[in-house]
Amino acid sequence: MEATTDTVLDGLADAERKALARCRHAVLGARRPLRLDCGVDLGPYRVAYQTYGSLNADRSNAVLICHALTLDQFVAEQHPVTGKEGWWDSLVGPGKVLDPARYFIICINVLGGCMGTTGPLALDPATGRPWNLRFPVVTVADMVRAQAELLDHLGIPDLFCVIGGSMGGMQVLEWAASYPRRVFTAVPIACAARHSAQNIAFHEVGRQAIMADPEWKSGDYRQHGTVPARGLSVARMTAHITYLSEQALQRKFGRALQDRDALGFGFDADFQVESYLRHQGSTFVERFDANSYLYITRAMDYFDLASAHGGVLANAFKGSPTRFCLFSFTSDWLFPTRESREIVHALNAVAANVSFVEIDSDKGHDAFLLDEPEMFRTLAGFLKGAATVRGLKDTP
């Protein structure tokens, strides 16, 4: 059976169809497949992406935004599935730090994702059946390779900036390490050069919750017409706690009760924090694919930039021409500041151009998605300086 765009599209879930109808996509790897870290050759595969602004005549104003675990290419617009505003509206838009009038902004749904880019939802071109758990395990480096292939396809030689938080930050680091000549500035936010034991542990809990759900059906739930909703919801609830901070939860909810004046002496959601978490779990199920969650958490767990460079992180950046600007947040316990410092130390060890700011915030890991004026001011200054060096004019 020969693979075509249509057979690839046949595997789509409803949410993915809605996403693809609202963004651009390319089918790559048909002639030259993507060699994945696991040894599998993947192709053809689809890459779904969104752009804002226009590429200038010099092709020097491209900014690549790398998204986090459960986010996607709908950075600065209403989401086609949830109807919510763009996840980085605070940073991207007219008059914002990343202004489409100035930059050509691209965000690509990651390999393994569920918003249009090929992942476990897609059909295996070799069999015509859905990949599900037969989809090869991908890595952050694989995600970045697919992104680089798309840029080749679009005729974009290099990037003025690669920016992202959390898993997006891991991709930024991988970009800088694998394609140093294609990255003028790199902005890794709230991330680490390797996933910690505690973070692997939390991901493993989430995966076990999904795989424990009998509706998961060893990954073949779509053919069975089921959804492992309860397992995926528990996975999301666990993860969501790690995105916040104890202080933020205490400030936001404390021990306040939900729609009642006294304890209910039962197992309903007595406390607001319980009700909030349940809501986070149930809404997540409507927008995210369970198998995709397994694959993308696995990619994060596998991320260890030093190990790919002889066990020495600094080697990943030797001779790097890239200008780095790192951010961390004081209350982020998922990717604490010391993990950003380790990256800074490695960059310093090879005399890279690096600045680093720890932002004072009680909002936990999620702070990277929020309106953090100090971060935005610092980033604006950093990009302005870099744009001058790059010879970028104010408008394309």
Place this chain on the structure above:
Amino acid sequence: MEATTDTVLDGLADAERKALARCRHAVLGARRPLRLDCGVDLGPYRVAYQTYGSLNADRSNAVLICHALTLDQFVAEQHPVTGKEGWWDSLVGPGKVLDPARYFIICINVLGGCMGTTGPLALDPATGRPWNLRFPVVTVADMVRAQAELLDHLGIPDLFCVIGGSMGGMQVLEWAASYPRRVFTAVPIACAARHSAQNIAFHEVGRQAIMADPEWKSGDYRQHGTVPARGLSVARMTAHITYLSEQALQRKFGRALQDRDALGFGFDADFQVESYLRHQGSTFVERFDANSYLYITRAMDYFDLASAHGGVLANAFKGSPTRFCLFSFTSDWLFPTRESREIVHALNAVAANVSFVEIDSDKGHDAFLLDEPEMFRTLAGFLKGAATVRGLKDTP
């Protein structure tokens, strides 16, 4: 149907039978039921407990150990179900800080528990059918009331010391607040005067994991011959992460692989930390009851000592004659030091006799169960001084 000890015993699970065969128990509340915080009158109910040492002639050497969420009365001996050594062997035993040659040591399985004391496993005397989720929701104060009833039954007027960590520490605080004249010294370890929003959130994730398991059968799994093993295992895995610290996990496991030289590119346990967590989950299922886990986590969530005293924590200790000694651990993020400090501030506000030591440890919340020499030395000194005031001789 009239309730007898036998009908209460009929509801036992195998593990509970083994536990009861190895400890003492009393059936209380037959004539005068226990009025629970939820308004239900409970009785008759069984209390399972273990003792070490002998009560002296003055009845002045009794030490009550209050156990944590998933622990039990088998403090200093091989566990009848798991075969593991006693959970506080490091503290309790000949030549140890709590020496049975000197003290009469009691540990009582909490109300709602699954090691012999009445909980959801037991039969409802009114119907003769298992309580399961029809068991009334109990509080830490209810647990303490049942313990006080047992002490009355045993003819023990007051306690030289009440000691415990985590939920055990909550019971210690409740004892000191509810029965100040019966508590000579109180040692709350690694605990808080109220359960925080983040801790409620983690408990809620665990409960949702259990209740999401179709084998849970709305709590009636034993009648259906099923066990919500996967849900309970996920609950335990989540909780277990919170008992450790990021440093301890990194030191113990880091990113070391399990029985392999390279990443497996799949969803088996590649990393040692995953294998370890899965093991924690599966062994827990063999020794603990899922409904009991729901009830006891709920009791902790409901704990808020200040709210029971007009919203002012200090009021809980006004005029207290008790000598307090508190411990916290630097790397405990479940019950961080600041929560112990809040208790100390409240005690200071009413001029109570209090000492407090924060122990430097990277072992997280679990440090309270481990050999922590500084804690043991401090505790030994504190108890020695109090024993002198109490007029306790070296042997009963």
